[in-house]
Amino acid sequence: MFIDTLLNAVPLCSLSGMPQKDPCQKQACAIQQCLQANRYVESMCAHVIRDMRRCCDSHAGTSICCSGFKDSKPTESKSNK
Numbered sequence: 001m002f003i004d005t006l007l008n009a010v011p012l013c014s015l016s017g018m019p020q021k022d023p024c025q026k027q028a029c030a031i032q033q034c035l036q037a038n039r040y041v042e043s044m045c046a047h048v049i050r051d052m053r054r055c056c057d058s059h060a061g062t063s064i065c066c067s068g069f070k071d072s073k074p075t076e077s078k079s080n081k
Contacts, residue, residue, distance in 0.1 A: 022064050022065050023059040027065070030052075052066075052069060053069075
């Protein structure tokens with residue numbers, strides 16, 4: 001399931017007092033927060049997942065958050081804009 005991949009790819013964000021070092025940590029935390037707020041309904045978080053994909057496209061070599069995310073397949077259709 002794609003959500004499992006997402007949750008395994010993103011670090012725990014409950015330690016918000018820690019400094020951000022990963023370039024995609026903000027997007028990874030946004031995914032966690034969105035999924036929790038929307039009872040893990042992935043379609044409700046498509047916008048933050050899209051933001052994470054964009055970040056990973058730019059920072060895949062330097063972002064630990066993208067380690068499992070970059071190889072996962074999006075569940076949205078190919079016909080989107």
